[in-house]
Amino acid sequence: MAELNILEAIRLGMDEEMERDPNVMILGEDVGKKGGVFGATEGLWAKYGDKRVLDTPLSEGMIAGAAAGAALYGLRPIAEMQFADFVYPAFNQIVSEISRMRYRSNGTFGLPMVIRMPYGGGVHGALYHSQSNEAYFTATVGLKVVAPGTPADAKGLLKAAVRDPDPVMFFEHKKTYRLFKAEVPDGDTVVPIGKADVAREGNDLSIFCYGYMRTCALEAAETLAREDGVEAEVVDLRTLRPLDRDAILTSVAKTGKALVVHEANRFGGFGGEIAAMIAEEAFESLDGPVTRLAGPEVPAVPYQHDLEEWFMLSPAKIVEAARKLAAY
Amino acid sequence: MAELNILEAIRLGMDEEMERDPNVMILGEDVGKKGGVFGATEGLWAKYGDKRVLDTPLSEGMIAGAAAGAALYGLRPIAEMQFADFVYPAFNQIVSEISRMRYRSNGTFGLPMVIRMPYGGGVHGALYHSQSNEAYFTATVGLKVVAPGTPADAKGLLKAAVRDPDPVMFFEHKKTYRLFKAEVPDGDTVVPIGKADVAREGNDLSIFCYGYMRTCALEAAETLAREDGVEAEVVDLRTLRPLDRDAILTSVAKTGKALVVHEANRFGGFGGEIAAMIAEEAFESLDGPVTRLAGPEVPAVPYQHDLEEWFMLSPAKIVEAARKLAAY
């Protein structure tokens, strides 16, 4: 077991997959000599060379579309979007082509590829370096979407994504990259796509979260236990599509109360799907309204410090929402 | 009062707005001499000329981005995407720029512009001429999203959209274009953005819908009344963003049961937002689970006749879902 932060875990995951399979390659902006703007690919260019760690021109459409073509050819590309905020030039390739190549060809063409994207706020990135835009991809049939919250999950899910026969959107919350270190199983440990993780057990209410929110929710849960005697169950979804419905419904059946937390704004956000699913399938076991806690209804995170703080969710805000629901 | 179909109503609305305001212009592919692939702009090129009814090159990014620039200059562009399925090359302009120009400039730059898009299936259009992709836009703060279901609403909302100081995504269900004629108030009748329409009153359950689903829901409601004695209230949302929460909650308070219907696939679809909102805010008045009826979980509508029929919602499918909910 090694102690790694999430950034190191992702790098190690890619390194091991590239060693394992010569078809795995990385492409993106500044992923080569510079090692990526966050350092995720540091050292890999020196180790695997110009072609397998490929600095592309500044064209996200090209990155996604060429990765798709390479996947058709038999490679297993890992494409990096420098920031999730800059994925939109690639949206046509991802939605029109990558998500449905298999369906439209009746299963004869598959696209095993990964698109890695740093997302999320709290790093003074403002409107265009802070977005949590997972809802565009969770709404897209044919994609898989993961958002790990721990180093072990980051590495294990990265490996699963690279080996998956279908395209995987891999969301990395940039605030968590160096937030903490934790034990990561050595070697070939794969975390299956589609399985949630009960990060903390509790009987009073369920908190559903992913990415950076896992850390905030766990901290909030400790406060709730300490100050309110409320035992919150924290369920880290890890995979957003396909969603682990069983894990969610099992937890709600136990607690009767569901709090769905995400950093993105609420209206039209992914939380709506989780909340609606719970409301429909767990109707009889609900002791309180399925509650969503999400970012405010503005286009993205504003820059100035106080404004950013106003936008961001936090353990304190989760505690507040959980108290209201627990008291219901 | 004139009897018009939805296509004629939209055309008349554009014509009247162009007569009223010389700043209103139309741009898109084949909107000129050909009058659009569905004929929505027929006659307008001859009447307003090459510049105000502008045939663009085959570049949706350009259509949206140039419209935004023209709006900055002081024009009021109506941009046509030939099919909603082909809006993705413009997604970067719409999400990164058009939706947030006002917010990021602290209100000093506004983008009064409309993006018209034929959407929806049932016309043998297959995967790429049938999409209901409204969820990508309802999830985008800064946009307004409308989806009329009647000729009068189509004309009145088109006028409201053209006059709105902010960008409006205007969804036109292509199957409804010539589906029926109905009375349209003459002259300058504007239908306000943000207000739902109770298309049919009822006390037993509420059906929330928009676009083509209004027609299907009303037909279903008649069957339910006739065959089951169930009186369904049909609420045509008309505007998806901003959503008319009051109208929705008022109806649910009355009926205690909510059925949300849309053609797009369920997971991550817009119905999740509506259902989650109801489940959270009307928790105490619910006599049954908020239920979603939506398209199947495939990337888009398949082509072959039986497959398309399998995909599409219908009055019969709505009746079936409503019966289950009513019996709850």
Add this chain to the structure above:
Amino acid sequence: MSNSKTATKPRHADLGLSDDDVLAMYREMLLARAVDERMWLMQRAGKIAFIISGQGHEGAQVGITWPMRRGQDWMAPFYRSIAAALTFGMSIEDIITAHLAKGDDVSSGGRQMPGHYGGAPYNIVSVSSPVGTQVLHAVGLAMGAWVRGDDSVAITYFGEGTANQGEVHEAMNFAGVHKLPVIFVCENNGYAISVPLAKQVGGMSVAARAHGYGFPGITVDGGDVLGCYAAGREAHERARRGEGPTLIEARVVRMTSHSSDDDQRRYRDPEEVAALKEQDPLLVFGRQLRASDVLTDEIDERLRSEVKAEINDASKRAEARPDPDVTTAEQWVYADSPEAAAGSAAAAASEQG
């Protein structure tokens, strides 16, 4: 190229093509045209809901595609590429089956519209509707060959309107940077549905853009099949020599309306439409082959009746195929069954590569 002087030896001989070769090319064009016409018949008969046609494009497609190696090279076509697909080995029956949307159709199992063929067994990428997306796939396929060090060339086809999509620019730039083994074929028929070249292409030449990406762009007359062949062969050799991409702009004619949903009389002059017949590449190439004594009425007759017979057989077999089974409509959203991995081009290619 179209005006290169005629030698005493027939021009095709100069190009290293035998009489049989050029007759085979002519036959391929006849075949593509006949299949296309059959589709229209079926559409009028109500068997097909929608047709988008390659009539007028066949000379360019057959000529340029001729040097491609089946099973080794890759093709990312568009919706007018019937002739190219046939030349690259796709069977008549599979083309017709795709239009009839049959359940065991190799292209999409009846899920896609007519004109959206393709298939892993042929190294032909599944056609989609959003124009231009396939150009990046071709570049990605070429990148795959380049990364692996394989001798494989990717070729892609698109219209002059599509040339103005941003993705086409991104694709050509990237291919230019790394000299990838890819051939870009722009079939310029002067219209994007109703929008004429002058309102579509700044500068009026797509070929001229290649220079800006650091590789050659040439314009060929789509009626000059041998000129198209020479351009395709040179582009293919350049790609294999590691010298990078070539952009070939073929000036072709769109002999039909844009599609069965369009009526070009709304935006095209009658004279212009009438003049199209004389520019028919089949007619032009046929005359050339007669002039060089390769084609005779008798051979022409024979070829046409052979082609007709083949199409009749293929159509019968295609029509006899079963419609899609609705219970399979949810399959292949993901590789939810073992066959997927096996059947996927990815898997196939990895075995090759």
Add this chain to the structure above:
Amino acid sequence: MSNSKTATKPRHADLGLSDDDVLAMYREMLLARAVDERMWLMQRAGKIAFIISGQGHEGAQVGITWPMRRGQDWMAPFYRSIAAALTFGMSIEDIITAHLAKGDDVSSGGRQMPGHYGGAPYNIVSVSSPVGTQVLHAVGLAMGAWVRGDDSVAITYFGEGTANQGEVHEAMNFAGVHKLPVIFVCENNGYAISVPLAKQVGGMSVAARAHGYGFPGITVDGGDVLGCYAAGREAHERARRGEGPTLIEARVVRMTSHSSDDDQRRYRDPEEVAALKEQDPLLVFGRQLRASDVLTDEIDERLRSEVKAEINDASKRAEARPDPDVTTAEQWVYADSPEAAAGSAAAAASEQG
């Protein structure tokens, strides 16, 4: 253009520029550089979280922008455009305020990162982060003038990496089709963060692409301020004459790391970095002006101290401004208050138009 022979008359006189004009241009460059350096000081002092710098680009920006008409033309800049924005009339205080993210900052009220200035009062479109989007806005502004028949020119600036975004292609093609009054300025500094020109631009020349859209593309040396001015003036006149767009590629140097988050020593040779000093456009232009006896040590001193004083004042005033009021954070998602309509550029422009 950079090598045009020196006449007996100083070159700027040939260009119709007085000694005062060129001194004013030199002063604008000094100002832009000093503002830029001040931002770095504030960043090191912890007052600003992030800096992205225009050092090395000032000659191109001031020279090309000089002919633009404030209040009548429009500008869609990028994040290195401090010199261009100053030249177009934006105040020092507003630039600094944007970097300090103050509440009454005209650019964004503190909502955007440093380097994201702009403002309706200046006809300068609000800068965003996704590269290249502004190029389409400039084309749309030019389309607006063209539709209205106004005498207004739009100018936009972007890097050579950004030139490879699809939207830039779509913008140039459309501008070429209708000969729109727009000027495309590519500031080619040889790097897109760490990616060098050779891995970025197929063909190594952005200017060469203009030909493919049917308008002229020229390359100028960003150290040759007068050459940049001549290019900008000619482009501006072409646009006003209705002859359409011009693409100007200015070869400039990036004298700093990409931003305060980057360390260019990771990917740039020490020799290359060391050599940048000598290519500093301020140095080069200053030498030229001395050679033609326009600039003296004494004048240089005076200008530098004037500039310094202005910046000190502006900084003081900017720093004294209030931080954003958090209770306003939800304002202006939509035009939710009457001021919006009034304040919006749209409204402003309609009054003009």
